Amino acid sequence: MLARADKLRLMQFLVVDLAQEEGIPLLSGDAEYPIWTPLHAFDAADTLLQMLQTHQGEP
Amino acid sequence: MTTPVRFAYADTAASRTDGTRLAYLPITLSHGTHVLAVAGLLDTGSTVNVLPYPLGLQLGFVWEQQPTQVHLTGSLARLPARGVIVSGQVESFPPVELVFAWTQVTDVPMILGQVNFFMEFDVCFFRSQAAFEVNPKGQAH
Numbered sequence: 001m002l003a004r005a006d007k008l009r010l011m012q013f014l015v016v017d018l019a020q021e022e023g024i025p026l027l028s029g030d031a032e033y034p035i036w037t038p039l040h041a042f043d044a045a046d047t048l049l050q051m052l053q054t055h056q057g058e059p
Numbered sequence: 060m061t062t063p064v065r066f067a068y069a070d071t072a073a074s075r076t077d078g079t080r081l082a083y084l085p086i087t088l089s090h091g092t093h094v095l096a097v098a099g100l101l102d103t104g105s106t107v108n109v110l111p112y113p114l115g116l117q118l119g120f121v122w123e124q125q126p127t128q129v130h131l132t133g134s135l136a137r138l139p140a141r142g143v144i145v146s147g148q149v150e151s152f153p154p155v156e157l158v159f160a161w162t163q164v165t166d167v168p169m170i171l172g173q174v175n176f177f178m179e180f181d182v183c184f185f186r187s188q189a190a191f192e193v194n195p196k197g198q199a200h
Contacts, residue, residue, distance in 0.1 A: 035136035036167045041106040041132040043141070044160055045174040048107055051127050051142045052158040052175060 063192035064150045075153035082170060082191050084171060087148045093119040097169055101182060105172030110143065118145060120161060129160040138163040152195050155179045
């Protein structure tokens with residue numbers, strides 16, 4: 001009889017092994033996944049708006 | 060009054076399922092004598108427009124000559140960005156000035172965000188039909 005922790009490890013091993021065999025990408029805790037959307041970049045927005053207003057105010 | 064122009068969502072991955080289609084807008088950017096026809100991702104969650112490094116070079120910008128530093132967030136925060144202004148034209152609409160955060164990141168799509176693309180254009184999404192419509196600001200019926 002396996003301990004609960006070992007059962008979990010076995011399940012995890014089987015899931016990863018099956019996914020690799022099937023070529024299904026899984027999220028990994030060690031990997032970084034980029035999110036390109038600059039959410040809440042309000043300082044950048046203010047800077048760019050000011051830059052645009054200055055540019056449009058130039059003769 | 061102008062009539063909105065309708066565009067179809069574009070496939071972004073080899074597996075062409077409905078979930079991989081995104082709203083990419085064909086747009087012509089120009090700076091000086093440099094003209095570039097590109098597709099920008101309409102990203103309502105993005106606070107700013109983002110120009111990938113290679114596209115900035117193709118538009119004739121020189122990194123060291125851009126004095127305005129811009130601090131981006133998320134994955135784009137790891138590399139510096141500078142402010143640049145280009146002319147952008149969608150279809151036959153009048154060109155408008157678009158301000159971009161020109162990032163040194165290379166593997167990012169060109170992003171059209173709130174400042175200032177969505178301040179210049181009214182966009183209506185019809186995601187269930189995988190389509191969107193674009194009109195210059197102030198032209199809505």
